[in-house]
Amino acid sequence: MGPPNQTTSLQRLHHVEKEIQTTLREEIKSACEYRPFEKCDYSARISNEICCKKLEYIIEQLDCMQQNLEQSSNGS
Numbered sequence: 001m002g003p004p005n006q007t008t009s010l011q012r013l014h015h016v017e018k019e020i021q022t023t024l025r026e027e028i029k030s031a032c033e034y035r036p037f038e039k040c041d042y043s044a045r046i047s048n049e050i051c052c053k054k055l056e057y058i059i060e061q062l063d064c065m066q067q068n069l070e071q072s073s074n075g076s
Contacts, residue, residue: 010073017069021062028055 032052 010069014066014069014073017062017066021059021066024055024059024062028052028059031055 031048
């Protein structure tokens, strides 16, 4: 493990990353839940689905960041 200051910084970064992931997962879950669209056309539904895909991609990227952080923490 690195010096205490570096360890504390890594722990804070990990905590912040976890909070972001949790928030994004909740947002994705909420956005992807089925809700009947009232007086809405096809393009709005497609737009919503595209937003969900973008959020899922962000979560994948954050998961990769977390894995890299854990690997670098274990390697220190």
